[in-house]
Amino acid sequence: MSNYVDALHREDFVPRISAAQRRSDFVNAAVEVIATYGIEGATTRRIADQAQANLAMLHYCYDSKEELFADVYEYVAGRYRDVIKDSEPHSDLADTARQILRGAMEFYLESPSFAAATLELISWARRQHGDRGIAVYDQALESVRAALRGAAADHPVEPETIDQIAYVIATLADGFAMNWLTYGDRSAATEQMAIAESVLQSWLVVRVGSTSGTV
Incomplete structure (x- = not known):
């Protein structure tokens, strides 16, 4: 739990981005990752990295990959x-x-x-x-x-x-x-x-x- 909170806190050191914009970023990142690695290779880690966000933020915006x-x-x-x-x-x-x-x-x-x-x-x-x-x-x-x-x-x-x-x-x-x-x-x-x-x-x-x- 502490790692999750720490990761969210790290987001505070970058300019504030709305949740809606973050979700849009993750959707666009998912498209790029799926195109490169296919569905099976489209892990949440790769999607977060493509969106230049941490994994905790992705899970904050989305409860599941589904x-x-x-x-x-x-x-x-x-x-x-x-x-x-x-x-x-x-x-x-x-x-x-x-x-x-x-x-x-x-x-x-x-x-x-x-x-x-x-x-x-x-x-x-x-x-x-x-x-x-x-x-x-x-x-x-x-x-x-x-x-x-x-x-x-x-x-x-x-x-x-x-x-x-x-x-x-x-x-x-x-x-x-x-x-x-x-x-x-x-x-x-x-x-x-x-x-x-x-x-x-x-x-x-x-x-x-x-x-x-x-x-």
Whole structure:
């Protein structure tokens, strides 16, 4: 107990940081550690070290690693929502679909740790918790579908078509992420982004027709 109190006291010698900020730091640190060491290697010690905090502070903010990982899942889902929101041009369905795909691939390209951690988290969650792994993916897909529905408001399309476009975007983005993480070749990845966009564009022309001058 004295070691725990001493460790907390040592935190007093650094500028005061709110508990909310500390929790955010630990979540971001967990993403980096999971990307590097996988779920099994994501110990609380490594996460605390990555966050440049002591272990006692992590346990002060989180009662268990399970509780910390719950926040990590919410962070992952939130980042996908942000990427999709930032990618929406609100012009038409086809352009919105392309921009979402481009935004997702650019985010993966610039955030390889996030991409690696996300794939690891979803795979692990499906093995351990079932529904949680599905929920993370479902939330990301629903964000895509919502953006597509908004873009198609003036020219409504069938819900099945929205589902299909969201699926194609997810498949292309996930395939891009896997290739980028496997080879780490930025030049090749940039070319593959263009290929993925052309595949989506060709599919959109066949499935929904030309909805803008750029298709």
